[in-house]
Every structure is written in C-alpha cells, then in structure tokens.
Amino acid sequence: MSKLSAWFGGTFDPIHNGHLHCAREIASLLDLQNVTLLPNNVPPHRPQPEASATQRVELLKRAIQDAPLFSIDCRELERDIPSWTIDTLTLLREEVGEKAPLAFIIGQDSLLSINKWDRWQEILEYCHLIVAQRPGYSSQHADNKVQLWITRHLTDAASLHRNPCGGIFLADTSLYTISATDIRRRLHHSLSCHGLLPDAVIEYIAETGLYRPR
Numbered sequence: 001m002s003k004l005s006a007w008f009g010g011t012f013d014p015i016h017n018g019h020l021h022c023a024r025e026i027a028s029l030l031d032l033q034n035v036t037l038l039p040n041n042v043p044p045h046r047p048q049p050e051a052s053a054t055q056r057v058e059l060l061k062r063a064i065q066d067a068p069l070f071s072i073d074c075r076e077l078e079r080d081i082p083s084w085t086i087d088t089l090t091l092l093r094e095e096v097g098e099k100a101p102l103a104f105i106i107g108q109d110s111l112l113s114i115n116k117w118d119r120w121q122e123i124l125e126y127c128h129l130i131v132a133q134r135p136g137y138s139s140q141h142a143d144n145k146v147q148l149w150i151t152r153h154l155t156d157a158a159s160l161h162r163n164p165c166g167g168i169f170l171a172d173t174s175l176y177t178i179s180a181t182d183i184r185r186r187l188h189h190s191l192s193c194h195g196l197l198p199d200a201v202i203e204y205i206a207e208t209g210l211y212r213p214r
C-alpha cells in the first residue's frame with residue numbers, strides 16, 4: 001500500500017512557526033513521512049506577495065534546513081499564470097498514480113472560502129483535504145449547500161490512508177495565532193519577531209532588508 005503523501009500550499013510571505021508547528025502536528029497525527037511545501041506564484045484570491053519568488057524559496061530553505069520532514073516543490077513558481085490549485089492537483093495525481101493516497105493541507109479559513117476556488121467541487125476527485133484549525137473562524141460555512149458538501153465528505157484518519165482521495169479530515173491541531181500579515185506589520189515597524197519565525201529566517205530577513213520598515 002502506498003504511503004499517504006501530503007502537500008501544504010501557501011504564499012509563505014514569510015513562512016513562520018505557525019506553518020511549521022501545524023504541519024508537524026499533522027504529520028505526527030497521521031504518521032506522515034514527508035510534508036511538501038508548495039509556494040504559490042500568483043495567488044488568484046490574495047494580494048501579490050511582498051517577497052519575490054526567489055526570496056520566498058530561500059526563506060523556505062532556511063526554515064527547513066534542519067527539518068527532514070519537509071521538502072519544497074517550486075512548480076507553481078515556474079508558471080506565469082495564476083496558481084490554480086486544481087491544476088496542480090491534477091498534475092500531482094498523474095504523478096503519484098490513481099491509487100496512491102494524496103492529501104492537501106489547508107487552514108480552516110481556506111475551507112470556509114473553498115467555494116471561491118476554481119472548480120472547487122472537483123478538488124476531492126484528486127485528493128483528500130486535511131484542515132488545520134485557525135483561531136477566530138466559524139466551524140460552519142455560511143452557505144448551507146457548501147456546508148452540506150463539507151459534511152458529506154468528512155472522514156477519519158484511517159480513511160485518508162486507505163483511499164486515494166475524496167475525504168475531508170478536520171485535524172485537531174493547536175490554535176496558532178501567528179499570521180504572516182502580522183509578522184510583516186511587525187517587521188515594517190521594526191518590532192521583534194522572535195518566537196514567530198525560525199532563527200534562520202530572521203537572519204535572512206535581516207541580511208537582505210526584506211520587509212524593511214516603511
């Protein structure tokens with residue numbers, strides 16, 4: 001039986017300890033051997049990243065340099081078009097084969113806006129969704145039809161390993177209040193981010209002047 005593979009997409013502007021701690025918790029909970037970080041290039045529903053693609057990749061490399069759990073996939077950064085998750089999932093499914101279990105990690109905030117994603121109702125044809133808790137977000141979708149879709153696909157951990165796709169797993173992760181938006185704000189105001197970012201990331205930001213005060 002193929003091992004469950006998990007991919008964690010995001011802008012990572014910058015990657016922070018909330019991302020890393022959450023991914024580690026999910027890996028421990030689900031016995032994952034690897035979590036692949038998938039940085040977005042041109043996020044369709046969000047403002048453009050402040051850091052360049054090259055800088056964000058370097059931030060990722062620094063953040064995981066002593067963490068063998070993680071790897072990086074830069075395929076979305078090689079596109080000059082918006083990063084539609086469904087397109088990446090289609091490619092990943094072709095690569096792992098139709099029977100291998102494949103999961104995509106998202107935050108609770110993303111689940112509550114999933115009906116804004118391109119071809120969102122097709123996503124579970126290619127992968128499972130692992131949903132990490134986020135503080136301050138409702139457990140119910142505002143749209144009853146979308147909530148019914150979510151409820152219909154809820155599954156348990158064993159099913160993620162047993163089936164190639166089709167499930168939504170609500171992971172019982174810690175509530176991390178760290179956000180990249182707040183980190184950028186702190187850096188713009190020359191405030192410390194000790195404990196919010198890996199030390200190697202803080203060093204890179206200091207070396208390059210990234211997110212400098214405004």
